[in-house]
Amino acid sequence: MIRYKYLSVAGLLQKYLPPVLGALFNLFAVFAVSCLNGIYSFLRAASVPASKAVSRLTDRWDGSSWFRWRPTSIMQLSAIEHKIFQCIRSKLESMFVPIRSNECQIRTIIVNRNHPRIPLVMVHGMGGGVGLWTLNIDSLATKRTVYAFDLLGFGRSSRPSFSSDAMDAENQFIDAIEEWRQQMKLDKFILLGHSLGSYLATSYAIRHPDRVHHLIAVEPWGFPEKPVQATNQPKLSYWARAVITMARPFNPLAVIRAAGPWGPGLVKKFRPDLKQRFSPLFDDDTILNYIYHCNAQTPRRISIRTMSIPFGWAKHPMILRITDLDKSIPITLVYGSRSWIDSSTGQNVKYLRPDSYVDVQVIQGAGHHVFADRCEEFNSLINEVCDLVDHQSLQTRNLENDDRDNDIF
Structure with missing residues (x-):
């Protein structure tokens, strides 16, 4: 019975661990970019008077302000x-x-x-x-x-x-x-x-x-169509x-x-x-x-x-x-x-x-x-x-x- 339970747990890990890790990776990427964005904005704002920083925050993305994460317009x-x-x-x-x-x-x-x-x-x-x-x-x-x-x-x-x-x-x-x-x-x-x-x-x-x-x-x-994966290919690790x-x-x-x-x-x-x-x-x-x-x-x-x-x-x-x-x-x-x-x-x-x-x-x-x-x-x-x-x-x-x-x- 212990052996069957172990196999069942391993099967569950193999099935669900990849998408869970994938979701965690994406959440981490979004969080990291958000943090970098915030740090960048804070450092930029710190270099100008507060009144100007507030006004620049309200600018539309139209190229009129350098206060933006992406240097484009x-x-x-x-x-x-x-x-x-x-x-x-x-x-x-x-x-x-x-x-x-x-x-x-x-x-x-x-x-x-x-x-x-x-x-x-x-x-x-x-x-x-x-x-x-x-x-x-x-x-x-x-x-x-x-x-x-x-x-x-x-x-x-x-x-x-x-x-x-x-x-x-x-x-x-x-x-x-x-x-x-x-x-x-x-x-x-x-x-x-x-x-x-x-x-x-x-x-x-x-x-x-x-x-x-x-x-x-x-x-x-x-x-072209996506090639059909060969049935005899070895299974990938999770x-x-x-x-x-x-x-x-x-x-x-x-x-x-x-x-x-x-x-x-x-x-x-x-x-x-x-x-x-x-x-x-x-x-x-x-x-x-x-x-x-x-x-x-x-x-x-x-x-x-x-x-x-x-x-x-x-x-x-x-x-x-x-x-x-x-x-x-x-x-x-x-x-x-x-x-x-x-x-x-x-x-x-x-x-x-x-x-x-x-x-x-x-x-x-x-x-x-x-x-x-x-x-x-x-x-x-x-x-x-x-x-x-x-x-x-x-x-x-x-x-x-x-x-x-x-x-x-």
């Missing part, structure tokens, strides 16, 4: 964005496009407006914004109008509350993009997305196929399971916000590669500062966490829905050879769409930020794809011609 983000835009030689217009009856705004740029060729719309990835397309816009806008915007919840766009349901949150993104299209009076366009932007661009094309001439998915996140449980709610962007005054230093320490990629344009920390200010602002609800499961897989993988995409819409998938995104998913898309145009391209030497790692090769490839759309020489056109020829006989 909307004004700082605006200034760094303006500096980035100055590197774009083409004629650029920037604006806020109102949606949802003026309750939200989409930060938008238009380059080379009113060009007669089919326009290109670009959707950034997780943690990004329109400023990260700086190495690409001039080249891509030589032959057409280029549109780019900050997704809701990112960059300088509004940060509304998102649904806690994954599909509802995804639909909120898609509805916002469609309303943005209507406000911009766009008919049909070439739609390009990177990472998360590819996921949303594909979802948009499924719901609004009549608006998309060609879908370009660059380093698409959220396409300590290992505890570590995994603690990591599950982890949001890398939350670290930047929680780090407070040390946030900019963390970006510089862990992403020096981004600075190197944009070194042809900036010899300082401009891009790193842009990324920090884009992500240091407080979100209303973490929509990406809602749409994903541990560790970085989509709750509703796009590979399970790719057959819902109108077969007349051609797709080009672009991968970096050194990326953590598996390019074999592109071949799976090709297999699932045998009667459609699907082209898979791998840019050698590029990582996940393929548009910056190998910007010249990337720009050349995208221009080539867009030229094919312009000249209507895609395989889908040939398929339509073949169908008409078959009808004759």
